[in-house]
Amino acid sequence: NAGVMQNPRHLVRRRGQEARLRCSPMKGHSHVYWYRQLPEEGLKFMVYLQKENIIDESGMPKERFSAEFPKEGPSILRIQQVVRGDSAAYFCASSPSQSSSGNTIYFGEGSWLTVV
Amino acid sequence: GNSVTQMEGPVTLSEEAFLTINCTYTATGYPSLFWYVQYPGEGLQLLLKATKADDKGSNKGFEATYRKETTSFHLEKGSVQVSDSAVYFCALTLKAAGNKLTFGGGTRVLVKP
Numbered sequence: 001n002a003g004v005m006q007n008p009r010h011l012v013r014r015r016g017q018e019a020r021l022r023c024s025p026m027k028g029h030s031h032v033y034w035y036r037q038l039p040e041e042g043l044k045f046m047v048y049l050q051k052e053n054i055i056d057e058s059g060m061p062k063e064r065f066s067a068e069f070p071k072e073g074p075s076i077l078r079i080q081q082v083v084r085g086d087s088a089a090y091f092c093a094s095s096p097s098q099s100s101s102g103n104t105i106y107f108g109e110g111s112w113l114t115v116v
Numbered sequence: 117g118n119s120v121t122q123m124e125g126p127v128t129l130s131e132e133a134f135l136t137i138n139c140t141y142t143a144t145g146y147p148s149l150f151w152y153v154q155y156p157g158e159g160l161q162l163l164l165k166a167t168k169a170d171d172k173g174s175n176k177g178f179e180a181t182y183r184k185e186t187t188s189f190h191l192e193k194g195s196v197q198v199s200d201s202a203v204y205f206c207a208l209t210l211k212a213a214g215n216k217l218t219f220g221g222g223t224r225v226l227v228k229p
Binding site (some may be wrong): 045106 | 150152158162205216217218225
């Protein structure tokens with residue numbers, strides 16, 4: 001089952017450390033999306049990437065957060081100098097293209113970040 | 117802009133009761149509509165979708181009909197089970213938005229035996 005794979009599933013970081021979350025899209029998918037779910041809230045869009053390109057980062061915090069999707073390897077969401085407010089579930093999703101409004105976007109199981 | 121509004125929870129039901137979760141949307145364009153379910157401690161799973169007006173999505177006994185005239189996509193299930201306890205998210209996507217999803221705030225459903 002080659003679904004969207006995220007790792008780590010759970011990550012604990014101390015304030016000020018860096019967090020790296022990885023996402024391997026489904027086979028054949030070249031579009032990756034990152035979403036954040038704060039406790040007791042819905043999911044909020046963060047960033048949309050294609051291979052080697054950031055297409056839409058309108059939901060990314062202006063500082064400390066970055067994302068990449070290199071030509072080879074998984075997409076990475078990087079959070080520098082984490083603070084307690086970064087504690088959340090981070091979900092990655094992928095789709096084959098954006099050419100059809102009927103596309104289904106497939107989600108990974110999420111990475112739960114806890115900042116202590 | 118685009119937005120999704122769904123009824124706030126928690127919704128508490130007894131087993132075999134009828135479930136309705138209301139969802140309405142605003143969109144600058146013709147969206148595709150989705151319901152996702154999140155079981156405790158797990159990620160999101162697509163429950164059902166509809167891509168055009170009057171389409172009915174259905175899965176696992178759940179149904180939702182795309183109503184363009186009322187901009188709604190209400191989720192229903194005729195007889196819930198304890199295993200349906202989860203958080204349900206209504207969402208939309210537009211091609212013009214690069215297929216990024218706009219989610220509602222989620223509705224927690226608790227089914228008691």
